[in-house]
Amino acid sequence: MPCKTLLNNHWLFLEGHAISPSSSDLSQAQQVDLPHNAVDIPLNYFDETRLHRDFSYYYTLECSEADLSQFMLLHFAGALSNAKVYVNGQLVAEHTDGYTPFDALLTPQLKLGTNLISVLLSGVENPAIPPFGGAIDYLCFPGIYRDVTLHHHDAARIKNLKVQSQNVLAQPLINVDAYLQQFAPISGPIELVFDLYDPAAKLLASQHVRLEQWADSASCQFNLAEGAQLWDCDNPHLYQVQVSLSAQDCLDSCQSRFGLREAEFRTEGFFLNNQRVEIIGVNRHQSYPYVGYAMGKRAQQLDAELIKNEQGFNLVRTSHYPQSPDFLDRCDELGLLVFEEIAGWQHIGDEAWQQKSLDNVRAMIQRDWNHPSIILWGVRINESPDNHEFYAKTNRLARQLDPTRQTGGVRCIQDSEFLEDVYTMNDFVLGDGSKNLRSPQNVTGLAKPVPYLVTEYAGHMFPTKRTDCESWQIEHVMRHLKVLDASHANPNISGAITWCLFDYNTHRDFGSGDKVCYHGINDAFRMPKFAASVYASQQPASKHVVLKPVTYWTRGERPEAKPLPLVILTNCQRVEIFMPTGECKSFFPDRAMFPNLPNPPVVIDEWNLGDFPLGDWGYAWNDLRIRGYIGEQMVEELWLAASTLPSRLLVEAQTQTLLAKQGDVSRVTIQALDQNGLLLPYFKDVLSLETSANLQVLGPKVLSIDGGVAALWVRAYEEGEAFLKIHSQTFAEQQLMFQITSETTEQLEVNHG
Incomplete structure (x- = not known):
């Protein structure tokens, strides 16, 4: 009976390449479970060349006569990179691309009893393989970092x-x-x-x-x-x-989900089912702190939920490579649009390299052509120069494989040859003069309008850490607001995709000297910066009320100790501010400064403050009460304390029910809060973590609260109850309990008969 089995447990791992290692070598190997990162690196200040080595994985497969009567293959959802699979020393499969799946047919080399499967791969940035050959502003983490499944088939x-x-x-x-x-x-x-x-x-x-x-x-x-x-x-x-x-004597079955929808980029914008949709998008890298790419299904799903439900985006670009099928499945379920692209960054290699990139186009589209969330294929290497012959081939192949979707090709140069269906442009003009976005026709150099999408902005133009000072955070927020408003203003622009979702590890050539690019609207642990609320506030208040003052509300944080301007990111129709002395004043979204946004921020400055005593130098510094209204109904209220005190440590887990032996994880956030339940932005503490034997912290077990926040992931192993204890220097011990459930037939054995 055809079936598939998740094969993520009981692998052996060694550094270096050995097709048939000796028994003594295997005895020294590390036992690992998948998904697995070959080299865990520190959060920052690391030597990225540690990744650039060869690695080997081994699995012992026991075969019965019944097994040998069928055809057995391994399906690798993702292994980076240049993977070679051997069975009992014989090569059965090769796959160079680290981002698309491949199968290894085992049967011809299998024997009755014990069989050794060897998977050799490399973290060496081989210039013959995309995306390598030039500089890359991200790290490629080696390892078998997605699921492996064993399939039994008839003929x-x-x-x-x-x-x-x-x-x-x-x-x-x-x-x-x-x-x-x-x-x-x-x-x-x-x-x-x-x-x-x-x-x-x-x-x-x-x-x-x-x-x-x-x-x-x-x-x-x-x-x-x-x-x-x-x-x-x-x-x-x-x-x-x-x-x-x-x-x-042969049975099999296969299933796939799909959606009925019509998606088209036109000169007058993007249309979904013939209704114009303004794209508000974000770029996502698939990396995580410490463990690189090696995060399983739940982490992928929760990233999609954060993008759509918490932060209000309607599109995600998979920069700069195909991402997890689990992530895309959740995008389908949520209604989150996807722009998916092939692997690469600026560099185009020789003819053989280009052929591998064409193979990547084919593999990406054949894997993902049924996802209704995907509305655009990216068939150009990100920010690469024009190359007529190469890009004529990538576009032709994409259209042959899937004539129902348009193609795009992300560039950062003007007057680029337009071979795709949508002109996709990284526009970083903001900060270089008075413009917020370029005119599409000035970018394209064409005589007539064409479908046009801004695919990156902000990012490296104004890198911002979550702990940066308030003035810097305000400028960060304003830059995102300005580009978003400019995108909405031009009907020829289908929308804009901000760079980027999270801070990420990078090569020494980029970032802030500590091997981190602080380009995100969230930090690497998915904890939001103020700019994240720019996008969350564009949702209707009926979905999620946002009332986020861009302030720590402290005298002396800003130059000259002035509280203005006070920017409040909100989707409320008006905001009221109350002072303890009894004064109250209403303020409204600033449609003069941001006339095109669905929900402009409230901006309080000397022009609309009047004589309202908000707390200039020499005056008493008071608590602040802020209320948000829709019509006459108050929908949200905040209290900002003039004198904050550490009051509690809020510890939350995304889920406390986990699956055993499947690489299942839960993100745990730790926040130091004041007496009003708001974050203490400068609070520091040292935390020590303790877990039960069936729960592992991904990363160090001693960490610091920085800027009032710490976050981590825990990974489940054996079934049963599990705990995470958090010991603080300031607060009482906190404990989270988890229930780790055993695997079920439905989860691991999918009957295809």
């Missing part, structure tokens, strides 16, 4: 499904292609059943296709006469297609 399988829809706004037609792979000759006819399920998992239609002889693919078409449910950002309805195969 054939359904390798992939491709679902494409037409005419979705009227009478949808759904075309399904099933791509087949044969491991051994099959005699007689092949029966295929195509089943279509609606978003409520109700069977809508079923079709049978009979192949009298072997073929590499089979197709069918469904016609939805009525009641089609469209996929969009607010209602991400997901259909499912399942295809079952049966032949002589």
Whole structure:
């Protein structure tokens, strides 16, 4: 019976390359579970050349006669990079790209009993392999950093499904292609059943296709006469297609989700189901502190939830490489749009290098062509120079593989040759004169408008740490507001994608000298800076009320000890400020400064303050009460204390129920709060962590609270109760309890029969 099994546990790991290591070498190997990072690095000030080495992973696979009667393969969701897979010393698969999946057919080399699987890979930045060959402003973390699954098949399988829809706004037609792979000759006819399920998992239609002889693919078409449910950002309805195969002594099945939606970039903006959507996007790297890329399903899902639900973005760009299928699956479920691109950064290599990049285009699209969240394929190396022959090939291949989606190619140069469907531009003009964004036609140099999207801004133009002073934070906030407003102002601009979501580790050539780029609106632990509320505040208040003053409310924090300007990021219609002395005054969003934003900030300065006693030098420094209103209803209230005191340590986990032996993690945040429940921005403390044996802290077990905050991830192992204890110098001990549950058949064994 065909099945797949998660194979993430009980691997052995060694530095260096050895196809068939000796028993003594294996006895010295480290036992690891996947996902795994070959080299854990400190948070900053590290030697990145530690990553540039070779590594080997080993798995002992026991095979029975029943196993050998089937065809067994390993599926690697992601291994970086230049991976070679051996079975009992014989090479069975090679895959150079570190960001797309590959299969290794094991069966020809398997034997009864014990088999050694060796996976050799490299962190060496090989100039023959994209994205390497030039300077790169991010780190590529070696390791088997995504899931590995073991598949048992009969003589054939359904390798992939491709679902494409037409005419979705009227009478949808759904075309399904099933791509087949044969491991051994099959005699007689092949029966295929195509089943279509609606978003409520109700069977809508079923079709049978009979192949009298072997073929590499089979197709069918469904016609939805009525009641089609469209996929969009607010209602991400997901259909499912399942295809079952049966032949002589051969069974298999495969399923995929998809959405009915029409997505198109036009000269007048981006349209989803023929409705214009202003893109408010963010760039995401997939790295995490200490463990690099090696984070499993839940961490990927929670990043998507933060982007969409907490911070209010409607699009994410996977800069600068394909990212986890678990992340993309969650984008589908949330209604979060995706711009996915191939791996690379500025550099284009020789003809062989370019062929590997074309292979990457193919692998990315074939892996992800059913995700309704993906609306644009990035088929140009980020910020690279023009190369007509190369980019004509990448665009042609993308259109052949998926004619339903447009292509883009991110550049940072003006008058670039336009081969794609959407002119995608990194625009960092803000800070260089009075402009906030360039005019699209000045950038393109073309005689007529074309679809246009700003793919990066801010970022390195004004790097900001979460602990930077208040004046710097205000400027950081204002820069994001200005570009966002400029994007909304021009109907030819489909939207703008800010650089970037999180601070990230980088090479010595970039960053702030400590090997970190502080370009994020959140720090590397996903803790927000003030600028994150720029985007959260653009959501309707009906989804999430935002009332975020860009201030620590301390006299003497700013030059000349002045409290103005007081910027309040909010989606409220008006704000009232109350003083303890009884004075009260209303302030309104600044539509004069930001006329195009859905929700401009409230900006209080000397021009609208009047004689309201906000606390200039020489006056008493008082508590501040701020209320936000929608109409006449108060929807949010904040108290800013004039004299803050450490009152409690707030410890929260994203989840306290974890899955055993699956690399499952939970992020834990630790915040020092004042008497009003607000963060103490300068609070420092040293924390020591203690866990039960079945729970591991990712990173050091002694850490500091910096800027009032600390954060960490814990990873689950054996089932049962688990605890995390936090010992503070200032506060009482805190303890979090977790329940680690055992694996289930549904989680680990997926029956394909």
